[in-house]
Amino acid sequence: MHFADRLSEAVRRKGNATLVGIDPRPENLPRTLKEKLSGKPGEIGEAFTRFGMNVVDVVAPLVPAVKFQAAFYEAFGLEGIEAFYSSMVYAREKGLIVLFDGKRNDIGSTAEAYAEAYLETPAEGAAEGTRWDADALTINPYLGTDGVKPFVDVAAKHGKGLFVLVRTSNPSARDFQDLVADGKPIYRHVAEKLRDWAEPQRGTSGYSLLGAVVGATYPAELAELREALPGVIFLVPGYGSQGGKAADVAAAFDENGMGAIVNNSRGVTFAYERPEYAQRFQGNWQACIEQAVRDMNDDLAAHTNAGRLRA
Amino acid sequence: MHFADRLSEAVRRKGNATLVGIDPRPENLPRTLKEKLSGKPGEIGEAFTRFGMNVVDVVAPLVPAVKFQAAFYEAFGLEGIEAFYSSMVYAREKGLIVLFDGKRNDIGSTAEAYAEAYLETPAEGAAEGTRWDADALTINPYLGTDGVKPFVDVAAKHGKGLFVLVRTSNPSARDFQDLVADGKPIYRHVAEKLRDWAEPQRGTSGYSLLGAVVGATYPAELAELREALPGVIFLVPGYGSQGGKAADVAAAFDENGMGAIVNNSRGVTFAYERPEYAQRFQGNWQACIEQAVRDMNDDLAAHTNAGRLRA
Numbered sequence: 001m002h003f004a005d006r007l008s009e010a011v012r013r014k015g016n017a018t019l020v021g022i023d024p025r026p027e028n029l030p031r032t033l034k035e036k037l038s039g040k041p042g043e044i045g046e047a048f049t050r051f052g053m054n055v056v057d058v059v060a061p062l063v064p065a066v067k068f069q070a071a072f073y074e075a076f077g078l079e080g081i082e083a084f085y086s087s088m089v090y091a092r093e094k095g096l097i098v099l100f101d102g103k104r105n106d107i108g109s110t111a112e113a114y115a116e117a118y119l120e121t122p123a124e125g126a127a128e129g130t131r132w133d134a135d136a137l138t139i140n141p142y143l144g145t146d147g148v149k150p151f152v153d154v155a156a157k158h159g160k161g162l163f164v165l166v167r168t169s170n171p172s173a174r175d176f177q178d179l180v181a182d183g184k185p186i187y188r189h190v191a192e193k194l195r196d197w198a199e200p201q202r203g204t205s206g207y208s209l210l211g212a213v214v215g216a217t218y219p220a221e222l223a224e225l226r227e228a229l230p231g232v233i234f235l236v237p238g239y240g241s242q243g244g245k246a247a248d249v250a251a252a253f254d255e256n257g258m259g260a261i262v263n264n265s266r267g268v269t270f271a272y273e274r275p276e277y278a279q280r281f282q283g284n285w286q287a288c289i290e291q292a293v294r295d296m297n298d299d300l301a302a303h304t305n306a307g308r309l310r311a
Numbered sequence: 312m313h314f315a316d317r318l319s320e321a322v323r324r325k326g327n328a329t330l331v332g333i334d335p336r337p338e339n340l341p342r343t344l345k346e347k348l349s350g351k352p353g354e355i356g357e358a359f360t361r362f363g364m365n366v367v368d369v370v371a372p373l374v375p376a377v378k379f380q381a382a383f384y385e386a387f388g389l390e391g392i393e394a395f396y397s398s399m400v401y402a403r404e405k406g407l408i409v410l411f412d413g414k415r416n417d418i419g420s421t422a423e424a425y426a427e428a429y430l431e432t433p434a435e436g437a438a439e440g441t442r443w444d445a446d447a448l449t450i451n452p453y454l455g456t457d458g459v460k461p462f463v464d465v466a467a468k469h470g471k472g473l474f475v476l477v478r479t480s481n482p483s484a485r486d487f488q489d490l491v492a493d494g495k496p497i498y499r500h501v502a503e504k505l506r507d508w509a510e511p512q513r514g515t516s517g518y519s520l521l522g523a524v525v526g527a528t529y530p531a532e533l534a535e536l537r538e539a540l541p542g543v544i545f546l547v548p549g550y551g552s553q554g555g556k557a558a559d560v561a562a563a564f565d566e567n568g569m570g571a572i573v574n575n576s577r578g579v580t581f582a583y584e585r586p587e588y589a590q591r592f593q594g595n596w597q598a599c600i601e602q603a604v605r606d607m608n609d610d611l612a613a614h615t616n617a618g619r620l621r622a
Contacts, residue, residue, distance in 0.1 A: 023421070041438030071417055071424035077441040080428075081392055103416050105451055106382055107481040110334070113382035117391075127352030130388040140416055142453040143479050144486030168454050170418040175455030179500055181490035186497060189490055 021265025052087030169215025332576025480526025
């Protein structure tokens with residue numbers, strides 16, 4: 001089934017467009033997991049696996065999708081990567097759409113190898129752990145069309161999706177993305193190429209397997225890009241910890257509350273560090289996460305078209 | 312010791328600036344390794360490890376550095392990544408400078424996590440395989456300064472290096488990198504930021520820990536960038552299989568034959584597929600690789616300032 005159709009269906013079924021980002025760091029783990037870390041090999045991998053599974057248990061009934069940040073797993077070498085793989089498989093088994101946030105990029109057969117690594121569905125009877133089989137991957141467009149096309153081909157073949165960095169949420173996104181060439185900022189040039197790549201890849205939902213990463217910290221750009229990219233699902237980072245509010249992301253949605261997923265990582269998965277949740281739920285870190293997800297869903301429903309998903 | 316000083320010293324000692332790229336693919340493995348692949352779990356990982364070690368055995372006495380392409384290892388999941396790690400450790404043990412070609416990119420603490428993953432030297436007594444400890448990493452600059460700075464901080468702390476994509480060697484590098492803003496193409500804007508990032512990070516060789524990836528397929532840009540970036544080591548892809556010739560890369564070197572490393576991946580490591588080597592050395596695939604390296608060294612010595620390294 002087409003990626004955008006699967007994602008749209010999941011968004012409709014769950015009644016929200018919240019994407020929970022799982023970015024584990026040893027220092028932010030809940031106390032019960034953190035206190036078991038004594039520096040022995042394998043402990044961090046085990047703690048990350050347990051954390052990922054526990055987060056998935058809480059959020060799977062509530063949201064359509066999760067996003068794993070590759071860097072935090074890769075930072076712990078082989079044990080980190082094994083924990084990543086196990087957590088991802090678990091999330092998929094629990095019915096979540098799984099995004100691999102790796103911002104991969106390269107050209108030709110190298111780009112194809114990345115796409116196969118993370119998006120290919122393994123053949124029947126293939127060994128466990130040889131392909132990641134994620135539902136979507138984030139990619140960086142700096143290399144141009146032949147750095148994107150191989151990802152698209154593999155994604156299309158396996159019913160998977162891609163989210164291309166267009167306008168990121170960090171302050172120095174301005175350095176290159178906002179430079180003006182031929183009367184338009186570079187991110188608009190990227191958006192126009194993206195429209196060309198995305199157009200032939202639309203599903204029955206009207207949305208393409210090619211999505212765009214567009215930060216919530218620049219609401220004006222978000223509105224402008226929403227208009228420029230009608231068939232493209234936006235992955236919107238920056239809500240919550242990076243300062244974006246529901247009103248800032250409202251422009252990402254279409255009139256039916258579709259066409260966008262809004263990510264929150266630390267604000268949800270480390271909710272137990274926030275006084276308002278910690279005090280209310282005491283040591284129950286999973287209850288803190290659950291409440292943070294519900295609060296985010298309510299916030300988006302109240303201030304954006306995502307509210308229409310609840311009708 | 313500073314990365315650029317270590318690399319410069321290795322280039323001088325070996326008398327050449329050749330970078331051997333290791334990009335294993337099952338279909339290109341030498342027959343003796345390929346014929347053992349029957350589809351069972353672990354076989355590809357084992358074949359990749361053996362291939363990587365055998366290539367390293369051949370090239371370690373001949374060249375200063377090797378570059379591993381992450382995508383081809385990641386394409387085979389956990390067993391591929393384990394093979395990658397083992398091959399990298401082996402290359403380092405054999406005295407080679409090791410580049411991790413992963414084109415990573417992200418912002419803030421996420422970028423820092425990637426940098427730690429691949430560049431941090433593990434603490435004394437740390438578990439095997441928790442950090443990669445590569446000598447240098449390739450990174451993508453699309454996110455701007457706060458997508459680069461965290462990599463620089465970690466690299467500086469551990470005596471490691473970075474190669475920032477500036478002007479890549481693929482045809483559609485033109486899509487975004489060549490767009491003109493304020494009278495200059497985007498890759499020149501990237502180069503100018505790179506100069507600012509690189510300047511405070513120079514070693515005693517005069518070169519910075521921050522290098523640039525500049526393709527050999529556009530010799531004019533190479534010359535222009537060499538002039539614009541005096542303290543920056545160029546990693547030049549595109550020689551050999553991508554059509555670049557020694558004359559095309561000549562502009563990458565400074566007057567002493569320093570300041571550049573020229574990559575060749577398939578042209579060297581799959582030399583046994585090329586008739587001129589296959590016929591001469593029959594089934595001896597390592598002899599083919601050795602001869603291909605020697606031929607490349609001679610070609611660069613004859614047509615570029617790298618020849619001065621032999622004096």
